[in-house]
Amino acid sequence: MLHRNMIASSTPLQLELEDLLGDLRHARRSGDLGRLALLAYFDVRRWARTAGALGLAEHSSELFTRCPYGSREEFMSQMDGLVVELEQARSRLLGPASIRPD
Numbered sequence: 001m002l003h004r005n006m007i008a009s010s011t012p013l014q015l016e017l018e019d020l021l022g023d024l025r026h027a028r029r030s031g032d033l034g035r036l037a038l039l040a041y042f043d044v045r046r047w048a049r050t051a052g053a054l055g056l057a058e059h060s061s062e063l064f065t066r067c068p069y070g071s072r073e074e075f076m077s078q079m080d081g082l083v084v085e086l087e088q089a090r091s092r093l094l095g096p097a098s099i100r101p102d
Helices: 002-006 012-030 034-053 056-067 072-094
Strands: none
Touching: 012 034, 012 072, 034 056, 034 072, 056 072
8 A cells, every 4th residue: 555655646547556466466475376366357357458458358367267277386377477467567557767666
């Protein structure tokens, strides 16, 4: 929340994305598969549709409807890829001059 208040010129869409990335990273670090799946399927899709990133929304949906995962590592790898896509979306929203290190 502090990070959210520090970004004075951000739009609500950018702030939602920052919060979503933070939640995904926390779930990933703690190994909470259920929370990770919930965020990836519902929150990522909702944010992506709102942002007009329909390809990202479709990818998030496909991660859960395409097929079951053979292992925990395979699932985590797919979630890592989704986080990378969201970080790229954040870079596009912020523009090259305002990218901040985490």
